[in-house]
Amino acid sequence: MLSNTMHYTQLISGLFLLPSILSTSACVTPNPTPSAFTDFNDNILFFPAATAVQWKTLYARSLQLPDESLLMTWENYPAEPPLVTHPIYKSVDGGATWSNFSAITDKVNGWGMRFQPFLYTLPQAFGGYAAGTILAAGVSTPFSLTGGVYIDLYVSQDNAQTWNFVSHIAFGNGPEDITSGHAAIWEPFLMMYNGQLVCYFSDQRDSAHSQKLVHVTTNDLHTWSALVNDVAYSAYNDRPGMTTVAHIESTNQYIMTYEYCGSGKCAVYYKTAANPLNFNSATGIALVGNNTNHSVPYGSPYVIWTANPGKSDGSGVIIASGGSQEPVFINSDNADPQGWKVVDVGQWSAYSRSLRIITVKGKKKLMFGNGGNMGDPSCNSVANGVIEVPY
Numbered sequence: 353m354l355s356n357t358m359h360y361t362q363l364i365s366g367l368f369l370l371p372s373i374l375s376t377s378a379c380v381t382p383n384p385t386p387s388a389f390t391d392f393n394d395n396i397l398f399f400p401a402a403t404a405v406q407w408k409t410l411y412a413r414s415l416q417l418p419d420e421s422l423l424m425t426w427e428n429y430p431a432e433p434p435l436v437t438h439p440i441y442k443s444v445d446g447g448a449t450w451s452n453f454s455a456i457t458d459k460v461n462g463w464g465m466r467f468q469p470f471l472y473t474l475p476q477a478f479g480g481y482a483a484g485t486i487l488a489a490g491v492s493t494p495f496s497l498t499g500g501v502y503i504d505l506y507v508s509q510d511n512a513q514t515w516n517f518v519s520h521i522a523f524g525n526g527p528e529d530i531t532s533g534h535a536a537i538w539e540p541f542l543m544m545y546n547g548q549l550v551c552y553f554s555d556q557r558d559s560a561h562s563q564k565l566v567h568v569t570t571n572d573l574h575t576w577s578a579l580v581n582d583v584a585y586s587a588y589n590d591r592p593g594m595t596t597v598a599h600i601e602s603t604n605q606y607i608m609t610y611e612y613c614g615s616g617k618c619a620v621y622y623k624t625a626a627n628p629l630n631f632n633s634a635t636g637i638a639l640v641g642n643n644t645n646h647s648v649p650y651g652s653p654y655v656i657w658t659a660n661p662g663k664s665d666g667s668g669v670i671i672a673s674g675g676s677q678e679p680v681f682i683n684s685d686n687a688d689p690q691g692w693k694v695v696d697v698g699q700w701s702a703y704s705r706s707l708r709i710i711t712v713k714g715k716k717k718l719m720f721g722n723g724g725n726m727g728d729p730s731c732n733s734v735a736n737g738v739i740e741v742p743y
């Protein structure tokens with residue numbers, strides 16, 4: 353993970369990021385506002401103010417409410433004070449137009465909600481909250497990036513209107529930057545598994561690893577388990593990052609994607625496992641397109657699974673996205689290393705481009721959430737796209 357221009361420069365020199373990661377869709381021309389409840393791409397929904405700092409916007413994450421309205425949050429960089437928040441924008445017309453709805457504000461640390469928000473709907477009653485309760489995890493740390501960092505958990509019981517603090521998921525001493533040896537934590541991803549809530553994240557606190565991927569679990573949303581590794585390379589400077597996980601329902605397997613920075617040059621890798629608490633024992637596989645060019649996605653991956661719209665046999669498609677490529681990578685349920693079909697979807701790439709299956713007037717669609725790229729920050733804004741589910 354990167355947190356400001358200085359660290360971005362460090363990353364470029366230290367981890368050999370390819371220029372293609374940075375140039376794809378960097379500066380963009382807005383499309384006209386789409387009509388309500390239609391398919392569209394590259395729809396800018398939030399332009400940062402001219403006074404916004406650093407990256408201005410990055411890392412968009414979405415959610416859909418039961419009434420089909422849509423939420424978007426992102427890593428925001430307004431001038432401070434007031435303390436930065438994770439904004440919540442809402443669309444009631446299938447993602448065509450959006451307005452400011454609420455914000456997840458830091459209620460405990462006095463630092464702001466600064467990096468990598470993630471939204472999740474509880475699929476079952478859990479921890480004293482009803483099914484349908486919305487959870488939000490995010491990174492809270494001071495503007496100076498020094499003095500400590502928490503991954504914090506917030507909850508909304510009124511469809512994202514108001515938010516309350518629930519618990520600290522993890523703490524690092526900081527500084528919250530990507531320098532090896534600095535006790536930083538990044539990029540929470542929440543998922544229920546087997547009656548527990550899992551929080552996956554990136555962890556620089558282990559002195560044996562510049563960064564590794566880990567998870568913790570909870571039975572009550574308040575107390576969190578000890579750490580379990582998911583990806584930890586023996587080479588100290590290797591930095592696996594940015595876990596996302598999807599359940600392959602047809603086979604009851606799980607797939608995780610991550611970027612393999614360091615000796616992997618930030619190429620997107622994946623692991624599959626029957627138990628998503630046991631990715632550590634699975635081998636990471638490079639995600640390479642099976643087109644004649646063997647397209648390789650670099651950086652900031654995201655993965656989802658959904659039933660295959662072209663079949664009615666219960667089989668599905670795995671859809672993966674990487675920061676350096678506009679197309680998505682689509683596989684069948686076995687996640688065959690030779691099975692990654694490269695499908696152009698007409699949507700800008702982004703750091704990182706989130707994927708979510710939504711419904712628009714009852715019909716399944718794929719929604720993208722873009723927060724901009726790590727090129728010229730003045731090109732960044734928040735955009736979405738809604739398309740037919742590719743397969």
Ligand SMILES: *[C@@H]1O[C@H](CO)[C@@H](O)[C@H](O)[C@H]1NC(C)=O
Nearest residue numbers: 437439440452453454455457
């Ligand atoms: C959006 O709304 C929230 C909650 O009302 C408010 O705190 C925030 O300042 C608003 N943001 C903008 C950019 O207007």
Ligand SMILES: *[C@@H]1O[C@H](CO)[C@@H](O)[C@H](O)[C@H]1NC(C)=O
Nearest residue numbers: 643644645646647679694696
């Ligand atoms: C595939 O590679 C060829 C030859 O380098 C190039 O001309 C073409 O644009 C590439 N196609 C894609 C889709 O990247």
Ligand SMILES: *[C@@H]1O[C@H](CO)[C@@H](O)[C@H](O)[C@H]1NC(C)=O
Nearest residue numbers: 642682683684690691692693
């Ligand atoms: C690529 O993978 C897909 C499955 O996702 C398969 O249908 C297709 O035949 C493969 N293409 C090649 C050239 O192997």
